[in-house]
Every structure is written in structure tokens, then in C-alpha cells.
Amino acid sequence: MVRRLVAVLTAGIVMNLATHGIAAAQSACADLSAAVAADQTCHTHSAGLGYTVDVSFPTDYPDRQALTDYVMPLRDDFVDFVSTSPAHQRPYSLVVEPTTYHSGGASGTHSVVLELIQDSNPRPMAWYKTFNYDSAARTPITLRTLFVPGADPMAVAFPAVRRQLEKRWRPDVLDDMLGVVEESTFQEFALTDHAVIFFFGQGWLLGHPEGPLEVVVPREDFGSLLAH
Incomplete structure (x- = not known):
């Protein structure tokens, strides 16, 4: 089930956002009906029939477009997943929590680790999505x-x-x-x-x-x- 959900969540995540940089991240946050907190993190909560979704992500990651392109579809894709899944004894839930790492100072590397925790039948599952960027070379690290x-x-x-x-x-x-x-x-x-x-x-x-x-x-x- 987790492999299926990961495939759903990662399919078609490339989106045509009109803005870039912090403005793109703030726009993504606004599109999720959320706001950027003082620590430059966007937090959003949504709930519907049989599900809850809580997503957080930093808006100051250098390669913001890659991050927001991944985060933006998560809620809709999860709702689609829930709509085709068997009934659950408690609401399905998806929680996305970020952790940031750095090396080499401001011109070094920047990493964002998203931990995704999905509670569905029969038990919770957790996996990760990471983003790494070399600020000096201005390129992602794979x-x-x-x-x-x-x-x-x-x-x-x-x-x-x-x-x-x-x-x-x-x-x-x-x-x-x-x-x-x-x-x-x-x-x-x-x-x-x-x-x-x-x-x-x-x-x-x-x-x-x-x-x-x-x-x-x-x-x-x-x-x-x-x-x-």
C-alpha cells in the first residue's frame, strides 16, 4: 500500500508555478490556505470526510521550485488515494514534517528532509523525501x-x-x-x-x-x- 501511495504522491508533481524564489514558496503556502510563519515555515492543516492532512515545509530552501513542486500536489493526491481505499476504523491521515541541515556555511550545501507519515489500514507507515542543493554551484545534489x-x-x-x-x-x-x-x-x-x-x-x-x-x-x- 505504501509503494502505491508513494507512486500516487510522486506522480505528476511538476507544476507550472508562475513565480520563483520566496514568492513561489509563499504563493504555494497561500494556495494551501496557509501562511508563512516567523521561522519561514509553511504549516497547513486540512480535513475532510475520513481524512486529515498536515503538511509543513520551509520556504527559505534555495531550490524552492523543486520543493514546492513536490509539496503542492500532496493533499489532492492523498485525497484521491483515500477516495479509492477501503473504509478505515479511524480517519486516514498524512503528516509531513521537515528537518533542515547545512554544511559549509551560507555558500555550502542545504538539505531539507521531509518525513511523511501515513496512517492507513492496517498500520502507520513512514518514508522520506529529501532535497539537497549546492549554493556555490547553484545546482541540486543527487x-x-x-x-x-x-x-x-x-x-x-x-x-x-x-x-x-x-x-x-x-x-x-x-x-x-x-x-x-x-x-x-x-x-x-x-x-x-x-x-x-x-x-x-x-x-x-x-x-x-x-x-x-x-x-x-x-x-x-x-x-x-x-x-x-
Whole structure:
């Protein structure tokens, strides 16, 4: 169900917003019948027959268009999802909460991590969507551009993440818990001055009972392979 919902929420999110920068984010906030708070965060709540939606996102992220293009359709897509889902003993709910990270000062990198928590039958699920931006180069950072040219991102990222996971579980236990390990599973991350934090939705890397997962990999674990 979560894979289905993620597909619904991420389908068709490219929108034709007429304004850019902070004005675009504030316009998106206004379109959601919300206002920008003093901390430059937009908070919006809506409810209908059988559902509630609470979405928050920062309006001062440098690549605001990418962020608002993702956030804007969430409510409508979730309502569409609810309308075609079986009856639930309590209202369906979607909560989106942001966390921001930085590295290298104002001209360094900026990261926004959205944690999405969906409560539907039979139990709540959580996953992540992240946005990363290099302010000096004025370009988004993806898993492919996180490392120096020529580096295989999975050959670098997965062993580093696994080393951290082996601090929590024995290698043989971890092997039993691991799901499908592929590049698409490692797309959600954030950068700080000291680490790269990888985020995995519930059941996407480990088994469902482990819940959503954050793995902090110290920068030194990557040696000279980080590009940012």
C-alpha cells in the first residue's frame, strides 16, 4: 500500500508555478490556505470526510521550485488515494514534517528532509523525501553527484551504510533483514559538516518492523570520494 501511495504522491508533481524564489514558496503556502510563519515555515492543516492532512515545509530552501513542486500536489493526491481505499476504523491521515541541515556555511550545501507519515489500514507507515542543493554551484545534489566523477555511488554508499548497520546488528542477522539493495533505495540523504545521513522509508532497506531508518555516516568514512 505504501509503494502505491508513494507512486500516487510522486506522480505528476511538476507544476507550472508562475513565480520563483520566496514568492513561489509563499504563493504555494497561500494556495494551501496557509501562511508563512516567523521561522519561514509553511504549516497547513486540512480535513475532510475520513481524512486529515498536515503538511509543513520551509520556504527559505534555495531550490524552492523543486520543493514546492513536490509539496503542492500532496493533499489532492492523498485525497484521491483515500477516495479509492477501503473504509478505515479511524480517519486516514498524512503528516509531513521537515528537518533542515547545512554544511559549509551560507555558500555550502542545504538539505531539507521531509518525513511523511501515513496512517492507513492496517498500520502507520513512514518514508522520506529529501532535497539537497549546492549554493556555490547553484545546482541540486543527487546521489550521482554526491561523489566525485567516476565513483560508483552504490559501491561507495552501500558499504559505508552497512558498516554503520553492523554496529547495531550482527552481519548474519543483517543479511536476513536486508531487502532489495539498489540505487533507488539510497536516493534520500542529507549533508552536514560532519556526516552524510541516509534515510530509508519503512521496509525499504530493512524489514517493516524496524520502521523508518536514519543512518549517519561520518564524512571521513568516504575518504576523498565526497564531492560536496
